[in-house]
Amino acid sequence: MFVKNYNQKVLFIIEKQIKTQKMETQTIYHLALVTHIIAITMIAGTTLIDYVIFKQFSKQMNSDRQKGITIIEALSKLPMLFGIGFILIIISGVYMMYVTNGAFGEQTWFRVKFALILLIVVNGLTVGRRQAVKLRNTLSGAGDVNIEENILKVSTNLSLFHLSQMTMLVIIFVLSVFKFN
Numbered sequence: 001m002f003v004k005n006y007n008q009k010v011l012f013i014i015e016k017q018i019k020t021q022k023m024e025t026q027t028i029y030h031l032a033l034v035t036h037i038i039a040i041t042m043i044a045g046t047t048l049i050d051y052v053i054f055k056q057f058s059k060q061m062n063s064d065r066q067k068g069i070t071i072i073e074a075l076s077k078l079p080m081l082f083g084i085g086f087i088l089i090i091i092s093g094v095y096m097m098y099v100t101n102g103a104f105g106e107q108t109w110f111r112v113k114f115a116l117i118l119l120i121v122v123n124g125l126t127v128g129r130r131q132a133v134k135l136r137n138t139l140s141g142a143g144d145v146n147i148e149e150n151i152l153k154v155s156t157n158l159s160l161f162h163l164s165q166m167t168m169l170v171i172i173f174v175l176s177v178f179k180f181n
């Protein structure tokens with residue numbers, strides 16, 4: 001009688017521990033998802049603000065160059081926010097993959113999403129960075145450049161760059177929510 005009661009008690013404690021562990025894992029998973037969403041806001045938000053404010057800069061540059069330069073200076077913190085968002089999105093995403101034993105990795109939506117993430121990075125490091133350097137050089141007056149013409153060129157390229165980044169982000173959102181397979 002004593003042994004039976006004792007065994008039941010031990011079983012009860014073990015079941016309780018497993019349930020608590022499951023709840024803890026679920027809570028941490030949800031926290032990772034919340035982090036993922038905060039990071040998405042940072043990445044998509046900075047890209048959208050960059051696009052809208054840069055349009056304003058292009059307009060201002062023709063009438064008041066100093067105002068234009070001030071606008072560009074105001075945008076200088078955005079790449080840092082984008083970078084922090086990107087690090088958070090990778091950490092939270094990798095954690096969610098770890099908890100789900102990489103199950104999403106087998107699915108089509110995730111593979112397309114991953115390819116798009118790589119494209120966003122490559123686009124940022126090549127097109128985005130190159131245009132930002134060109135703009136900085138033009139504004140500082142480095143080299144014998146035609147400032148108006150160069151700014152117009154860089155503005156058009158940067159607008160296309162931002163639009164392509166935002167399009168890829170929207171496709172990633174749709175894929176991640178619908179999880180087409």
Ligand code: HEM
Nearest residue numbers: 033036040089090093094096097104117169172173176177
């Ligand atoms: C630009 C980068 C990324 C964007 C914009 C993005 C966007 C999203 C969105 C919108 C969701 C849906 C959230 C929800 O269900 O409420 C999601 C879920 C998810 N993401 Fe990402 N993500 C990115 C990068 C990553 C990376 C790098 C990984 C993994 C290595 C990853 C793994 C996941 C997983 C596993 C889920 C499913 C969570 C669930 O439904 O339980 N993501 N992501």
